[in-house]
Amino acid sequence: MQELPELDIYRTFIAEQFVGGQITGIEISNTKIFQATDEQIERDVIGKVVWFVERRGFYLVMHLDNGKRLLLHLGQGAYLYSGSEADKPSRTAQLKLIFGETVLYGVGLRADDLQLLTVKGIEEKLGKFGPDALDKRLTLDRFIGQFAKKRGAIKTALMDQNVITGIGAVYSDEICFAASVRPDAKIPMFENETWERLYEAMHSVLKEAISHGGAGEHAYSAEDDLTGKHRDQFQVYDREGQVCQNCGTIIEKIDVSNRKAFVCSNCQKDQ
Ligand SMILES: [Zn+2]
Incomplete structure (x- = not known):
């Protein structure tokens, strides 16, 4: 699983390691993963320096010094690993983004998970989604407004990328627990106070997960001892049959849409 906290941790690692670094090569196991032509790669990627790395919803965006952007998506089961040719991930990598002696490996990537885009292209692709869950411009009023047309369960709406981006199956459960709201609670029932609790919980749950290293299953590098430390901290996610640490009641698994x-x-x- 890779939701906002896990991707934010990748963003920090990649920024620390590769900002200011020059891309010296790129290898792809399957042309579907990165559909740029050889000419585009030679002209717009090789020799370019990474200026900045940002996370937007479920995507990582590398800003190159020629104004182009590399957009990276990590789907179910995909992960990144940074190492040398000798220290590479155990599974076959579909992507090798080479920075001299160091390689950023992408494992479990699928079609179009890496794209070379202009600034306009990025906006066209990501602009249609809702605001990032941790976007500072997402005030409480705007947060409530994002759900205005929703009538169903809160978990489903929290996971809807057209409403808010970055929250998936795992953190939607954790946010609902922290807000004392059932994941299958119906949105029209909510009062302002419910929204305040959800807004507060969204920030505290995501920020806490980031500070604990998220719940990723694969270390980013041989030196990484942070990734995945948050997995033991979940209050409800994947804890069916175990006791609630707050009240001792048995956690249930239910079906929501x-x-x-x-x-x-x-x-x-x-x-
Ligand atoms: Zn409880």
């Missing part, structure tokens, strides 16, 4: 969700029926209510 054909997705599993985890809930403490004592701590979490309909509003």
Whole structure:
């Protein structure tokens, strides 16, 4: 799983390691993963310096010194690893982004997971999505407004990238727990106070996960002892049959719009 916290941790690692670094080569196992032509790669990628790395929702964006952007998406099961040719990931990497002696490996990538885009191209692709969950411009009022047309369960809406980006199956459950709201609670039932709790919980849950290293299953490098440390901190996610650490009630697994969700029926209510 790679949701906002896991991608934010990658962003920090990549920025620390590669900002100011020059891309000396790129290797792709399958041309579907990165559909740029050889000519485009030679002209717009090789020899270019990474100026800045940002995370937008579920995407990482590398800003190159020629104004172009490399947009990287990590789907289910995909991960990144930074090492040398000798110190490479155990699974086959579909992408090798080479910075001299150091290689950024992409494992488990699928079609179009890496794209070379202009600034306009990035906006066309990502502008249609809702605001990033940790965007400073996402005030409480705007947060509530994003859900104005939603009538269903809060978990489903939290995971809808047209509403807010960066939250998936895992952190939507954790946010609902922290806000004392059931994941299957219906949005029209909510009062302002419910939204305030959800807004607060979204920030605290995501920021805490980032500070603990997220829940990623693969280390970013041989030196990385941070990634995945948050996995033991989950309050409800994947804890079916275990006791709620807040009240001792058994955590249940329920179905919310054909997705599993985890809930403490004592701590979490309909509003
Ligand atoms: Zn509880």
